[in-house]
Each structure stands twice: as C-alpha cells, then as structure tokens.
Amino acid sequence: MTLPTTGINTIAVLAGCALFGALAGAVGTFVLARRRALVADVAGHATLPGVALAFLVAEALGLDGRTPWILFLGGAATALLAAALVPPLARLRRVGPDGATALALAGFFGLGAVLLSIVQSHPSGAQGGLRTLLFGNAAAITLGEVGALAAVAFAALAALLLLFKALAIVAFDDDFARTTGLPVRALDLALVLLLVATVVAGMQVAGIVLVVALVITPAAASRLLGGRLSTVARRAALIGALAASLGVVASLLGERIPTGAAMTLAAAALFLAAIPFSRSARAEAA
C-alpha cells in the first residue's frame, strides 16, 4: 500500500492538517466555554455560498476559481455574515438562539446548494473539485493549498495566543470581564473571527460539513479530563492535531474515505477513550 502523495508532499499535508487540528481544538475550547458549539456548525456550513460565489465571480473575471485565497475570502465572508446574523435573529419574538441557529444554518447552506447547482453547470470544468469541499479530500490537495492553510492557521494561532488571557476571562465570567473594563463584545467578535479562520483553513481537508466536529469534539474530550482553561486548551489542541493526523492517514490509505469523515471518526474515538477518565467518572469511583 502506498500513499498517493509521497515524501515531502505527504509530510507537508500531514503537518498542515495537524496544524489545522491544533487550531480547531484550541479555538473549540473557547467556543465551548462560551456555549457557542452550534455557531461553529453554522459557520462551517455557511462557507458554502461564499465559496461557490467566489468561484463564479473569479471565473467570470478570467481568474482560476480554485485559487485557495479566493475561496477562503468568499467562504469567510458568508460564514462571518451568518454568525453575525444569529444574535439579531435570536432577538425576534419567540425565535431565540435555537431557532436563530436553525434559520442561519438552513438559509445559508440552502443558498450554497443553489449556487453549487449553478457552479456545476459552469463550462470551465474546474468545478469538479468544488464538490470535494463538502467532505474534504487531503489526497487532492496541492502544496500551494497546504501553504495557504498553514498561513491562515499560523496567523489564527498567533492571534489566539495574544488574546488568550482576555478570552479566558470572558469565557470564565463575562460579567466580571465587563466590570474590569474588558471589551466583551469585541472579544466575542474576535472569537467568531478565529472560528471563521478555523473553518476556512479546514475547508479543503476536513470539508465544510464536518469541520465542526474538529472544533467541538477534541475540545469536549479535553474538557472531560478537567483542569484549568489553559490546560484544557493545550490538551484540546493536542487531541485535535492527533485526530486530524489520524484522519488524514486513514483517508490517504483507504482511497474512498473522505478525509473529513475520517478525521471526525478519529476525534469521536478519542472522545470515547476520554470518557472513563472524566472528572465525574473519577468522582463516582472515589
């Protein structure tokens, strides 16, 4: 059995995926702490209309629609818009956060489905690859795409480290954070931006449907094991990197396994493995 990409390429893809997994785990820790797990689902799905639109606009301008930065920008724009629409929708009478999440998810992904049907009839022929963005395909990724992924992930990780303390205070107690003069709304926006950077970076390998699993599951597994927020975040980054790497290897070996699905199953297996060691399980045993 040989890997479709060998040598330096395989290592680059693995490293890129591990970096994405680490970012997803770390960002997911804060997303869970702010109880925004399903906003991550919205952000992931809501990249689809932006990606399809960016492809169509780029092709119309005579550019290559598959250029990673073009797809990143389009996906990030609609993901951000969808996440930003959730709070005002939730304030509508009798809608609430649950209804607002459902509306944003169904509306943006539905729009993505409509635009994707236009992309598929596009004469350029380059659109074949756009469908792999649904479930991810690490075997088809180019070195340029890995580079773009790594650049976004590095920038987001650096921003996360810079904001770590402020985000941790907000996650722990937003009322306290407000009284100490921290800009809670700006920090929440920063967290949404980090989340959008994460789903965009993971789009090509994890796919936009299942990228949410890499945000939620490693962070949830890490939370089971307890500890301070900084410990949980570091451990979540490790679990995320491990899940992403295992997933990539599995999908490169088994040709027909979409990378996003393999990463999700690896993360779920790690979550299951963490349950016996969870704080409440240990408390019961004691």
Add this chain to the structure above:
Amino acid sequence: MNAFLAIDLPALLAAVLATIACGTLGNWLVLRKESMTADAIAHAVLPGLVAGYLVSGSRSMGAMLAGAAIAGIASVLLSAAIRARTRLEAGASLGVVFTAFFALGVVLLETQGARQIDLDPSCVLFGSLETLFVAVPEGGSWFAGVPGEVWLLLATAAAALAFHALLAKELAALAFDPLHARLALGSPRAVERALLAATSAAIVASFAAVGSILVLALVACPALLAAPHARSVGGQLALGLAISIPLVAAAYLAAAHAPSVFGTQTALNAAGMIAVVLVAAVPASHAVARVIRRQG
C-alpha cells in the same frame, strides 16, 4: 404524458407532504427550543439507513427506514447520556454525537456499495426532489406510477397530524408548564419519548427526498413564520402550514423553471431554493407582525 404531471407534480407533492410532516412536529420542537435536535437527527440517521441496506442485503425500504429510525433515536439518547455524565452544553454533546454518526454513514456509503444504494452523500445533504418522477405503467393510471417516496410521505404527514391531535394537550402542558405536566401526566418522559420517536420517523421519511438541509428548514420555518402572529399552539401550526405550503410550491417551481426563462438549461437545486425562501420569509413575517401591531 404532460411533463408537469410526470416530473413537477410528484416533486411538488413530496415537498408539500414533507412540509406537513416536519412542520407539524417541528411546531412542538420550536416551542421547546429544540429545533436543532432535528438537524442532529437528520444527520445521524445516515449510518442506520446504510446499515439497514447492508443487513437486509437489498434495497428494502422497510429495513432501511427501520435502521435509520434506530440510529436517529440512538443518537439523541446517546447525546443525552453524554450530557448527563459530562455536564457539556446541549449543543456540544449533540455536536459530538451527530457528526460522528454522520461521518460513519459517509464512510459506509463510500466504501460499502454506495453504487447499489444509489444514494450519494451530496444527495443526503441536498435531497433528490429532481429525481422523483411518475412512470406510468402501460395501461395503468397516473396513480400507479407515483413513486413510493410520495406515498410514504403521505402516510407520514397523516400520522404527524394524528400525533398532534392525540397528544396536543400533554405536549402543551410539557412545553408551557413542565411542573404541572409532571404532576398531571405521571410520566412526562413517555410523552417526550413519543415526540422524539415521531420526529425521527418524520425526518427519516422526509430526508431521502428533500435532504437534511431542507428537513431542518421544514422543521423550524413553519412555526417561526407563524410565531409572531399566533395566539395558540394549534393556530401557530395552522397558520404556519398555510404560509409555508404556497412558499414551498413557489420556490420549487422557481428552482425548476426560472432558469429556462433566462435561457439556461440547468435547473437550480430545489431543496436549497425552498430552504432559502422559507428562511428569508421569517424576518419578513416578523416585520409584517410589527406593522400590524403598530396599526392595531
């Protein structure tokens, strides 16, 4: 045969019947702030559907639907068990479970004879309204050619309305006054389980035809469209369906026929178009309600 009767009518019927089935149960889910549970179920049923096929060794609808329903219910119970044990928020425990189930389903589909099931993962997301058609057998009537999906959805829509009629009192007590419900009903858990089972059944019957994304829109939108106007649960359901059904039909027809007006051959994805129209109508309905209140 007329193209409308052969192609558009079965798809329209499937979409409208799915609206009735999902919207009727979704009315309760929206009241209980649980509409995202429907999204989780719509994803989690996939491995059960494929396993039902693999176990029965045939494309038997019964085995596939049973497998799907079991997977859907199991995912919700599993996520409740995780929540009880780990104190994760509801969204997180739901997210862990439904992504894992869905990923398992995608892997099974891709590796275990997806070709025979003729279901591909993107069909699961975007539905297959475009592939429904009436194939009238020689000498038979139009009804003889109606696809099985439409009959299944008809039965499901009727069952959903019957469920609403039978359990409306208990479900309303649970939604508005849980404490009273516990005293009066004896076992509110049984009513909640019944709602979960009925929801799963409606989603399983709908999602192969309309796709997981439209299932979510059909669960949430009818109730949310009617919410700013309605004064009772039954009123919210009736008004929600009355607003949604014409929107669903219009959106389907727009997706199927508007592109040819502009001179292109390809139809737009119908499930996506219906979801977009229903979702966009919700803030519009709220704006109308505000205008009415101001004048009244």
